[in-house]
Amino acid sequence: MKLIDKIEGYAAELTKIRRDLHAHPELGFEEVRTSGVVADLLQSWGIETHRNIGKTGVVGVIEGNKPGRSIGLRADMDALPIEEQTNLPFSSTNPGVMHACGHDGHTTMLLGAARYLAETRDFAGRVILIFQPAEEGLGGARAMLGDGLFDRFACDEVYGLHNWPGAPQNRVAINPGIAMAGADFFDITLTGRGCHGARPQDGCDPILAGAALVQALQGIVSRNIDPNDPVVVSVTQIHSGSAYNIIPGEAVISGTARMFSDETRTMVRARINEISQGIAAAHGVSVKVDIRDIFTPLVNNEHLSQTFAGMAREIMGEDNVQLGGKPVTGSEDFADMLQAVPGAYFTIGHEGTGALHNAGFTFDDTILPIGSTLLARIAETRTSATQ
Numbered sequence: 001m002k003l004i005d006k007i008e009g010y011a012a013e014l015t016k017i018r019r020d021l022h023a024h025p026e027l028g029f030e031e032v033r034t035s036g037v038v039a040d041l042l043q044s045w046g047i048e049t050h051r052n053i054g055k056t057g058v059v060g061v062i063e064g065n066k067p068g069r070s071i072g073l074r075a076d077m078d079a080l081p082i083e084e085q086t087n088l089p090f091s092s093t094n095p096g097v098m099h100a101c102g103h104d105g106h107t108t109m110l111l112g113a114a115r116y117l118a119e120t121r122d123f124a125g126r127v128i129l130i131f132q133p134a135e136e137g138l139g140g141a142r143a144m145l146g147d148g149l150f151d152r153f154a155c156d157e158v159y160g161l162h163n164w165p166g167a168p169q170n171r172v173a174i175n176p177g178i179a180m181a182g183a184d185f186f187d188i189t190l191t192g193r194g195c196h197g198a199r200p201q202d203g204c205d206p207i208l209a210g211a212a213l214v215q216a217l218q219g220i221v222s223r224n225i226d227p228n229d230p231v232v233v234s235v236t237q238i239h240s241g242s243a244y245n246i247i248p249g250e251a252v253i254s255g256t257a258r259m260f261s262d263e264t265r266t267m268v269r270a271r272i273n274e275i276s277q278g279i280a281a282a283h284g285v286s287v288k289v290d291i292r293d294i295f296t297p298l299v300n301n302e303h304l305s306q307t308f309a310g311m312a313r314e315i316m317g318e319d320n321v322q323l324g325g326k327p328v329t330g331s332e333d334f335a336d337m338l339q340a341v342p343g344a345y346f347t348i349g350h351e352g353t354g355a356l357h358n359a360g361f362t363f364d365d366t367i368l369p370i371g372s373t374l375l376a377r378i379a380e381t382r383t384s385a386t387q
Helices: 005-009 011-023 032-044 103-120 140-146 206-217 219-224 262-283 302-316 334-340 365-382
Strands: 048-053 057-063 066-076 124-132 157-165 172-174 177-180 182-191 232-240 250-259 286-295 298-300 321-323 343-350
Touching: 005 011, 005 103, 005 365, 011 032, 011 103, 011 365, 032 048, 032 057, 032 103, 032 124, 057 103, 057 140, 066 103, 066 334, 066 365, 103 124, 103 157, 103 365, 124 140, 140 334, 157 334, 157 365, 172 302, 182 206, 182 262, 206 219, 206 232, 206 250, 206 262, 219 232, 219 262, 250 262, 262 286, 298 302, 298 334, 298 343, 302 321, 302 343, 302 365, 334 343, 343 365
Parallel strands: 066 124, 066 157, 157 343, 172 321
Antiparallel strands: 048 057, 057 124, 172 343, 177 298, 182 250, 182 286, 232 250
C-alpha cells in the first residue's frame, strides 16, 4: 500500500478520535456532541466551518492553491438504537445506543482527510467536507439537501464510503451503476374488536388477521416478482396485546421492502396494499397501510467508478481493488446525494468482528488511514480533472 505519510502519522490520533466518538454515540438528528466535536476540530485546523445544516449536519470548505473544480466528500455520523455487547474499554456510555454500523469510523476517516488537505492545500479548486446526520432511515441526506446543501456548496462530484466487515482485509470495492437497493418502510394497522380471551366469538381478532398477513406478504417475492429481479420483503415488528386473557383491538405490523427500480417499487407497494385489504376483509377487520419511501436506489456513476478504481489501485495495489459485483439489498441515503450530483460510493473490507447492525460489531481501526488516504487522493485528483 502507498498511504499518505502525513495521514499515517495521524493514525494514533485518529484512533483516539474514533474511540471517543464510539463511546458517545448519538441517534439521528441528535448528534449534538458528535457534530460539535467535528466542527471544533475543523475550525482548529483552519477550515471554514458551517454548522446546523440538515439540523445537526456540518459542512467544511477547504480552498486549494489555485482555481479548479469542487469535490464533495461525505461521511455519516449517527448511531443505532442497539445495546452494545462488545465489552470494549471504550464501549458506548449511552444506554441503548451504539455505533454498530461504523459511522464513527467514517466520520474519523473524513476528519483525517480534512486535516491533511487543510495542512497541504496542494490541490486546485475546493473540497467540500459533508458530515451528514441521520443516515439510518431518518432522512439525513434529504434534510441536508433540503437546507440547500449543493446550492450553498456547489459540487461537481461527490464521494462516500462504508466499512465492510467480513470482506477481505483492506479490500476496496466499488460497483459501477446500480450498487444498493432502494427501500420502503411500512406500517400496517389492523383494527378489530377486543374481547375476553375466553370468548373470542365476542370480538374480531386483529392478531389472527396479522398472522395471516405476515405469511401472505411473503408471496409477493415468490409469486409476483420476476425471479431475476432481486426484491426483499421483511416483516420486522409485530405489536399487539397487553395481557394473557385479552384479545386486543389492534395489531400493527411493520417492516421493509427493498428493490432496485421504481417500476418494481410501484408493484410491491400495490401488492402490499392489495394483500392487506384482502386479508383484512377476510377476517372482518379494518386496515390502514402506510408505506414510506426511505431510500433511493444507489447508482454509482460508471465513469467515476472506473476512475476511482484506477486511483485506488495505485494506492492499494491491483489485488486489493474489486471493480464490479452484485448489487446489495442494503440501502444507503447517500443515494439521494448521488441523484443530485454525480459521484461514487465504495467500501473498505476489514477484520472487525460481528455483522453491521449487530450488538457485537467492532470496527477495525487499522483501516482509518486507508479511508483517509483514499478520500484525500480523490480530492487531490478530481479537483483538477478534465473528464
